[in-house]
Amino acid sequence: MSSEINSIPYSKSGDKDQDEKLLQPFTYILQVPGKQIRAKLAHAMNCWLKIPAEKLQAVGDIVQILHNSSLLLDDIQDNSILRRGIPVAHSIFGVPSTINAANYAIFIALERVLALDHPEYSDNKSFCEDLSEGKFSFPIIHAIQTYPEDRQVLNILRKRTTDIEVKKYCVTLLEKFGSFAYTRTVLEDLDKKARDEVERLGGNPLFIEFLDKLSCWPKNPMSLDVEMNDLSASD
Numbered sequence: 001m002s003s004e005i006n007s008i009p010y011s012k013s014g015d016k017d018q019d020e021k022l023l024q025p026f027t028y029i030l031q032v033p034g035k036q037i038r039a040k041l042a043h044a045m046n047c048w049l050k051i052p053a054e055k056l057q058a059v060g061d062i063v064q065i066l067h068n069s070s071l072l073l074d075d076i077q078d079n080s081i082l083r084r085g086i087p088v089a090h091s092i093f094g095v096p097s098t099i100n101a102a103n104y105a106i107f108i109a110l111e112r113v114l115a116l117d118h119p120e121y122s123d124n125k126s127f128c129e130d131l132s133e134g135k136f137s138f139p140i141i142h143a144i145q146t147y148p149e150d151r152q153v154l155n156i157l158r159k160r161t162t163d164i165e166v167k168k169y170c171v172t173l174l175e176k177f178g179s180f181a182y183t184r185t186v187l188e189d190l191d192k193k194a195r196d197e198v199e200r201l202g203g204n205p206l207f208i209e210f211l212d213k214l215s216c217w218p219k220n221p222m223s224l225d226v227e228m229n230d231l232s233a234s235d
Helices: 016-022 024-029 037-049 053-078 089-093 095-116 119-126 129-133 138-146 152-159 164-176 179-200 205-214 224-232
Strands: none
Touching (some): 024 095, 037 053, 138 179
16 A cells, blocks of 8 residues: 655645645655554555545545644644654754644645545535534524423534434424524514615615625525525525
């Protein structure tokens, strides 16, 4: 299982000269590779998972980039002198350049994660993100305050779950508690007040156009999934 152990993890910008300059502290520590425990573990796990070789390669490269980036930052935080038997990168390139290199490499890793384009990840990430982030959004607050004796919504929120089925269940609870209906009513009331105020001040076509764009909540949502996503998108 080969990977970018001793090569520069170029970004997708296409500017290799820039990448090489920015990543000098990063490539410096690559001259003495580690034990590759993570890559070996991934390879061993793939005996069961059967991930295609090119995907496994990509995941292995991403893990290595993140690992080496963390070493650069770790050495700065610990004020280390040596890493893998050679002087730490920041003692050669300075702390600012080393931090920049580590952060840049992390973004390159993120760029590669996005390039994997796994549909299940994309779907789960975009559905009801507020629940995964533990946010007390307006419908959530209404449900908790209206039915304080039922702690299901609060418990789900505290878990910051990424489980799509748990999220869907929470959406059914919010619909059952009338939280979506209440939220729509409040939004419509605020929208009317804003339009009345604009008219009182003599009118403003640009502001009305702005309000029209904000009025994206579903009046008759076709599904609970759409409703929750649309409400979250207005944050």
